[in-house]
Amino acid sequence: MTNNTSASAAETFSRRQFVRSVMYGGLAFYGMPAFARASRPPLGHVVVIGAGFAGLTAAKYLREWSLGNLRVTIVEPNPQFISCPQSNLVLGGSRTMDELSFSYALSRKQHDLQWIQDTVTTIDPVNKQVTLARGSLHYDRLILAPGVDFDYSRIPGMTSPVTEIPHAWKAGKQTLLLRQQLESMPDGGVFAMTIPQGAYRCPPGPYERACQVAHYFQQHKPRSKVIILDANADITSKKGLFLQSFQGAYKDIIEYHNNSEIIQLETGSKTVRTDFETVQADVLNVIPPQLAGKVAQNAGLANVDQRWCEVDFVTYASSAHSEVHIIGDSISAGLPKSAHMATSQAKICAAAIIDIQAGMPPNPLPVFANTCYSFVDDKQAMHVANVYRYDPAKKSMVSAEGGGVSTHASSQEGDYAQAWAQNIWADTLT
Amino acid sequence: MMNRLHIGMALVCGLSWAASLHAQDSTAQVTTTLAASCAACHGPQGNSLGGTPTLAALNKDYFIQRMQGFKNGSIPATVMHQHARGLTDDEIIALAAYFAAQPRQTPLTAPHQAFQGAQ
CATH class of the missing domain: 3.50.50.60 (FAD/NAD(P)-binding domain)
Known part of the structure; x- marks a missing residue:
């Protein structure tokens, strides 16, 4: 999986299957419901770097929406998923770290994800190659979801972690x-x-x-x-x-x-x-x-103030390399860096990559939602909720009319906030 | 609107019927992608793990009635009015059809695991 020979062999097979399906399979699509198109030809190999909310969601929906016709490999150094949402409640005393820790096993199995627990050393966008500490990978499309990195050089008196x-x-x-x-x-x-x-x-x-x-x-x-x-x-x-x-x-x-x-x-x-x-x-x-995750910085993709990554909000392709997509906290956007936002971006990106690999134009006007809760104690929470639409003139995601915040924190919204957590964890991790 | 846009593009480009078939799939995918954004609160394919309504297999007309009620303020809400007002009437209709077509099932719970000490 991490060695070049087997990856190339798999890709050659995929291309052959693709050609055969195009030649003989076209008619079979006719009259079949979209969801039953199991004969859809393989659409290539996507490598996803980072299995947080953004990366793991992208991997899941790439597999699900391509009906298994995209191969997806995840590279993630950590052995388990830790939820940043609700981690402030550990400080307040109403949550434990165990309650915020999850296994990747179910997601891997459910979506047949190839999984490499490793760190990325270099990315070569020209040759579409990712070098890991213990091997290398070739991709057709790369998704970077490395989250944020910390910039201690800007803290006078504490220029490295203490x-x-x-x-x-x-x-x-x-x-x-x-x-x-x-x-x-x-x-x-x-x-x-x-x-x-x-x-x-x-x-x-x-x-x-x-x-x-x-x-x-x-x-x-x-x-x-x-x-x-x-x-x-x-x-x-x-x-x-x-x-x-x-x-x-x-x-x-x-x-x-x-x-x-x-x-x-x-x-x-x-x-x-x-x-x-x-x-x-x-x-x-x-x-x-903060700034974009190290992987993005090292690949020269942090091209906005040398901190964040500029992307196209239709496909999440980097403005530096069109076959490298970046989602989640690393991107430069007038959007809050939240978990719901990361998963919403991941879904737009996944749908766009499937379209592109199938030779079709991606949806030119993506729309998504963001809902974010904050707890003020162990029970009461409040929210901010917005729909965002792509504005082609501004080339950015713009807040739609009608969004807003709670009138006040309440226990009812505390219950909603817990439901949000259960549902977004399930959506991301199953 | 998306439908016409995609089919229009396919025709302009002189693509085959197979491509316009894909265009229809793309229209369905646009709604599927939009609906997926609801999962953070309402669960995968609208199957909530509890605490928020399950949208899977919800009656289409009821979905539209509720969403329009949130949108015009006739149904009081804590959060949903802020989402409903951001959606077009066509999007609400498309979402209603999407969720009505989803099978209602017990969603899987995210697999908890003891904290192993990372980061």
């Missing part, structure tokens, strides 16, 4: 470490969190996190403080809703400070200096500035 100062912005060990630090912190302590300027994964995530930590403090350490040092000019998502919590239930705990970029950070004492103040924290959470 174990004691977790980001917890990719769910897993880091989430547990931050939770342990909060548990060990004495009552009356200070939890400080820094939010980077510009695009980052999960726009409402930092404010949800502040609420979750405040919820934990309220229950267990009521004299403690949450200080949000936001490099942005204002709350970047669900502002009015988060202010209801910051100024309501958590008014004695949360302090929100805008325009608070890190001027200097002292890692030993966990001290952050901004233009306005110096904050010494007991527990410090630095959410680093």
Whole structure:
């Protein structure tokens, strides 16, 4: 699977089958329902790098919608799927990491995905070749879904990761470490969190996190403080809703400070200096500035401000290489970097690749939805919901009329948020 | 509209009937792709794991009635009015037909596993 010879043999066979099907199979399509076209010729080999929400969804729907006529190989270094959505609830104490951890086995089996647990070393878009730590792969189409990478070079005083100062912005060990630090912190302590300027994964995530930590403090350490040092000019998502919590239930705990970029950070004492103040924290959470995943950067695909990847929103093809598609958090878009968005993009991309491989034009006007919930405590949540349509003049996905946010956080929406999680996990992982 | 556009394109290009057949498939795929965007809350092919309505095998007229009600505000909603208002009437009709045609089944649950310590 990882060696060239067998991959080429499989592709030669596919092409022969393709030609034969075109020659003899054409008439067989007539009168058959679209879904029964099992004789559809093989449409080539797609390699998907990254099995998060975006990559795994693309792989599933490439197989399903091509009726198995596209071969799909996934390359993913991690042994299991960890959900970033709801990982802030681990900090608040109402979720465990086990509840957010899933096996890839069912998805592999259900969709007959070829799976390589490995890391990518280089991509050669000219020869359509991916080199892995332990082998190489040839593709007809490549999908990159590497998520975000962290840019520590922009943090004065902390230009490389420091174990004691977790980001917890990719769910897993880091989430547990931050939770342990909060548990060990004495009552009356200070939890400080820094939010980077510009695009980052999960726009409402930092404010949800502040609420979750405040919820934990309220229950267990009521004299403690949450200080949000936001490099942005204002709350970047669900502002009015988060202010209801910051100024309501958590008014004695949360302090929100805008325009608070890190001027200097002292890692030993966990001290952050901004233009306005110096904050010494007991527990410090630095959410680093972000950019496209390393795989995309190394392949020269991060061509917007050298941070994010420019794509065509009809096919998600990179503007640098038309046979390399990029989906999810790595792309440059006026779209929130959310899990639902990643899966919606993945589905558009999968449908477009099937059309292209079949020699047909992809849908020129894609439409999709995004719904994103944030929890303010263990039960109450609120949402932002929008439909997005492709605007050919602007060459971007534009928010349709009628979208919006909740009027207030509620337990009813908390139940919806749990239903969202169960359903998007099932859609992605089965 | 998509239907006409695709068939129109196929005719202009002088493609065979086989290609226009694919064009019809493409129209169906456009709705399938749009409907797939609903899965985050309503489950795969509209089979919800609970907490939100199952849309699979839902009566087509009822789907349209509800969605139009969300869209024009006559049916109160927490979330759905914001999605319904973003969809065209044609899209709502196409989605109604798509979900009505999906078999109602018990969806598979995502397979939980003990956390193994990554990242």
